[in-house]
Structure formats: C-alpha cells, structure tokens
Amino acid sequence: MAALAQPDNDTFMWFYEGADAIDRKTVDLIQAAGQRIWIKGPDALISPLLPELQAACERGVQVIIIGFGTGIQDLKRHPDMQVLPHEGDATVSRGATDVMLTMTTDFDGVLISTRVPGLAPSASYARNRSIIYVVQTLLLHEIYLAEMLTSMGDEIEGRFGKGLARLRKKYRPPGMEKHVLEGS
Template identity: 30%
Template sequence: MTPGKTDLTDIIEKLGQIGFSDQEARIYVALVQIGPATAYELGKQAKLAVPNTYNVMRSLTEKGAATQVSGQPARYIAVQPQQFLETTASRTTRICEELAGKMGSLSPEANDDYVEMLSSPAAIDKRILATIEDAQSQILLKATSPLPDRVHKALQAAAKRGVEILFVYYGDKPKLREGAKVRLWPHEGNGANIGPDFFLLCVDFKRALAREPSGLNGAYSENRSFVYLAGVFLRHELYLAEIMTKFEAEIEDTFGPALYKLRESYGMLAMEEDIRRFVESRLKRRPAQSVD
C-alpha cells in the first residue's frame, strides 16, 4: 500500500522527533521508497538540491540509516526501517538511563533552600500525590473529608506499605481502615467546619505542603523551618483533637464550645461567622450562657 501525502508528512514529522533534520527525513523516506538510488535520484524524489543530497547521505550513513552499495556512481539503500528504529530506540534508552544516573548525582540530596509556589489545581494535585507516594514512615494530614478519589487511593496505598497515617479531618469521617498505624480524629473532637479549610500535609518530617481553601494556590518545601512549622502545627492539631474527644464536656464548661472564649481572648481577628454559628448552635442546649 502506497502511503498518502498526509502519511508521509506525519512520518517526516516523527523522524524529526527522533533527531532527523527535515532534509534527512525527506531523503530517508525517499530512499526507503526507491532505493537503491543515487544522490541525484534521491534529490529529485525528495525535491532537494543535489549538492545538499550528498551531505545528507553522508549524515544518514553515519547515523546507520543508510548504506552505500556501489561506487561509480555511488548508490545507496536504506537500512530496513524496523531494524534501524529498534537499534535507535535501544541506543537512546541506554543513553538516557546512563544520563539519568550521572545527572542524578549532580543534584543536591534535598531541595531544602526554597519554597515551591504552586499556582494551579493541577500542579497542587500532582505535588500532593507525589508527596504521599514518596512517604516512607509517616503522613500527617489535616483536610476536609471526603478527599478527592486519587488522594484517597494514594493514602490507601501508603497504608498498605506500612506508612503511619495520622489524619485530622473536617466533615465526614474518611473511609480509611483504622488500625495501629492509621488513626483518624475529627477536627477539635467534633469535625465541625470551623474557619478556613486549609489542606496541610507533612511527610516523614522531611517535606510539607499547604493549600489554601480556594484550591488555587499552595506551597511545597523541604526547607527545615517550613517543615518544622507544618509538622508541629499538625501534631498540635491531633493533640487537641485527642484531648477534645476525651474531655469535651469539661473543656466546653470552661472555655465554651469551639473554645470560643479563648479565640476571643487571644485571636487577632474577630471570631469568624462560621465559628459563631457553631458556638450558638451548641449554646442553645445551655440558654444561660451567651456568646457575648
């Protein structure tokens, strides 16, 4: 079957993707079609000037794509495309593997001198998944539940690898099987959606990620200070959730629902509306108390 013009154009473009110049691709295609052939015949077939064709044939011979089969005048045949392309693929793979090993040693062990700004949901999701997949011993997480399906599956896979997962959640209880290494706490002991829902992640106390509530912007780093802040904050979140779960009644009697008395005393901003609504709903059970 003779390839059409569209097919030939596609072949030439793809040859360009594996390192052929446009002239090399056109002459190689011509050689496959009409070889054995002279440089003059190939130039005519490919609509290329003869002097250029000689240079191109020299290059194709060096690439291993063509072979000279006679001397006067010089005639050429194409190395069978399947053979040539398989050899090229094997050589390229070998070179890439060698480069990956050598260039990997050029990079510092940890990129701990910067904070990577993530400015799109796709970039944030990709970094979240990669960070979870790299986890070796522990994942600390605070997020709204249910999680996106891919994140949930990444956590399940981490749990199967034996990674400890400590998860403080807003909303519904995550559908993760709890056990010795998978522990779940509702935020502040009740899971109420109080305040901005930042997604916070700290893995192995070596890397951390924060995503703002809009989901449009985030930050990732292996910087020691950044990781320390995220890790300690998350640990205190789970400490508070543990304490509130066990002593909620006593703590509410002293500090009010959602610790609103502390929030009003030490918060730099006025108590947010979602917290106020939650507090008022709890205080309806005890009409003698007031938010004011």
Template identity: 20%
Template sequence: MKVDMIEILKDLNFTEYEAKTYLALLEKSPLSGYAISLHSGVPRSKIYEVLGGLVERGEVMVSHENPALYTPLPPNELINLKKCKAETSFEVAEDALEQYSYVALNRENIWNITGYEPILNRTKEAIKQATGRILLEIWNEDVEKISEELEAAAKRGVEILIVSYGNLVLDFAQVYQHDASEEITNEYGGRWIVLSVDDREVVAGIVSLGEDSRAAWTMHPGLVMPITEVIIHDLYIYEILKKHRDTLESSFGPNLIKLRNRFKSGPSGYSVAAKLGLIK
C-alpha cells in the same frame, strides 16, 4: 589462553582465599576444613573464617556432623545467586540514589504552586515518597482526590494520621475529626491542606479558590518542623478534649469556641480569613 579461575572469581567479589577454597571444593567434596586447607593452600589459621563467610553468603554448604563437611554450591546456582544479589543491589542503589538526589535538590528551596489540581498533584507525589509517617489536615471533599495514593502508602506500611474537617472514615488511616470543623468552615468560607511526609517534606496551602488556590511545597527544615508541629498540636488537642472535654468546655465553651473567637482576629479586628481573601 589459560583461564585464570582465581581472577574470574575475584571479579565476582570472592577474595583470593575464598576463590581457592571454592575451587578446591569443586575439584573434590565434601571435605573437612582441614582437608580444604591442604588442597587449597589456604592457611589453617584462616580456613574456618573463609568457610564461615562462604557459608553465610550461601555459596558453600556445611553438614552438621563432626567434623563438619563442606560442599560448594554448583556453578550454575552460584552464578544465578550472584546475578540475583547484583540485581537487588542495583535496585536498592537506584532507589536510594534517586531519593538522595530528590532530597538534596529540594532541601533548601520553597516552591510556590498555583491552582487546585497542581496542588493536589504535588500532594500525591509527596505521599508516594513516604516511607514512615504521613500527617495530614484536609477537608472531606478533597481527600477523595488523593485517597488512592494514601491507601497505597498504608499498604507499604506507612502510618497515616489525618485531622479531618468533616466526618471522614478511612479504614487504612487513623482519622481525628476536628471538633470545630463547622465553625472553621463557616469562619473561613474556604479549605486548606497541610501535609507532612516523614517529618521531612511539607505541602501547605489554600485549595478552595480554584485556579487561584495557592500552596507551598518544601523540604526546608525551617518550615518543615513548625508546619509538622501544627498538625501534631491539633492531635494533642483532640486527645486532650477526648479525656477532659467537660472541664475544658465549661471554661471555653463548646468546642473551645471562646478561644477561637479570642484569637481569630488581630488587634484591629481584621480577620485572618479576610486577609487571605477567603471572605470579603
């Protein structure tokens, strides 16, 4: 049976003109563009465009003389090049499709998570998905549980900004210590975690109630946007205090405690912490 080399090369994503050009060069090379056109049957008006594509893909090599001469990549090297490109394309497609499916499946849902360990496990998985930026509010005693995932994300080039409750030092993240950490801890008697990944996915909830800890995980834009803005707002406050602390504290007390006291309870005086069951 006669082997149709043009069709074989077309199966390797060559156009018909590219296949004719490559085969002409296998038969005789190096050749000028004009000579390749004569030997391959590719029109002179098209040959340099065809050669440019083959050179750009690394399937044909060109000399820097006048006129330029062309020679083909040896068949075994061509096949290895095609295999490597195909494998890379499959890997990229697999990752992209998995991510697309992950987002599409969860975009409209709000999932409830119960228990300290399940909440942290969900947090870890969200961090593993990060590609651009992680915003996080967390207490010192909880961050060590997810530090491995955070560091791995930083090594991938992900920007990590953390609002910490307590004196936290991480060399792979930008850490902003909340000025009212002690007051908040005393006021609530509990801890929470708020995570935003790539402004696309959030985990937020109370983590200090053991098996009764509660959190929500979602990609719903109606929650992702405001929760992300809550963390960004705290970063604003940190930067404003750093620049204008004396002026602000003269009006609102140390660490703006007068503002906290003003808004920490509702009209009835019943505190948010009590409503959440963090204090009795």
C-alpha cells in the same frame, strides 16, 4: 558571602498554581513517603487522596488525618489509618480551614494548599527543616487537642466554650482568614 550566594537545596519554597499541578505534587509526596504522613483538612479535600493514603498505609507508612466535615467517618480506609476529628467533633468551621489542606511527609516536606471558590487553587511546598518542624509541631498540637477533646470534651468546653469560643475571642485576631479567603 559565597555561602549566601549558594543556598542549600532545602532552603527554597516552591509555589504551585492550578488543581492539576497541586494534585500531582500532593500525590507524588504521598507516594514518596516512607515513614509518616500527617494531613489536616476538610473531608472534601482529603477524600480524593484516600486511594493514595490507603496505599501508603499498606506500605507501612503512618497516616494520621485531622479531619473535619460531615464525611469524616468515611475517611478511614485502612485499619492502620488514624482519623481524628478536628477539635474533637469535626464540625468546627473557621472559613479559611474549609479551603486549606496541610500535609507533612516524613521529615522531608510540607505542602499547604488552598482551594477558594472563585480563585485559582494554589499551594506552597517547602523542604526547609525549620519550616517543616514548625508545621509538624502545629499538626502535632492539633493531634494532641483532638485527643484531649475526644476524651475530655465536655470539661474543656465547659471551661472554654463550644469550639473553644472564649479562647478564640481572647486570642484570635479579627479577620485573620481574610487574606486566604480573598486572595489578598
């Protein structure tokens, strides 16, 4: 029982509310990164972070961005920064993905922030190794998918539809993004 009463320092989830608190935590994580930063989100949420991401590249940190939006081509600010278009063309929008930023730094932390118009910006941060592993695996699969769609997009879309529409129809639950977009 004593072990249950004293959790390890990495078992907690922290919650941030408000743009200033989220921005401060995001920048702190980028500045502290020593090996890698993987980040996924719309260009509008990534653009304000570009000076810090560029500085991370200059420190030798691997920076991989999975981005979408019309300004994705403007995200690459350093020769070592890798920018991959989400799902091969960066134009796919799913509602919730337009307002979410997901970032992992090294193997130390994961931050997921949401900025829904009309709702207070919020974010969750975790240092739990299992949570970090799951999110990094999801981002790694996003990287794989972006690479595959960039090189084999016509063939994949021929089989599964534009934006993988047939797969989405088969597997995606209706209203999946509702809780994010409505804050419920």
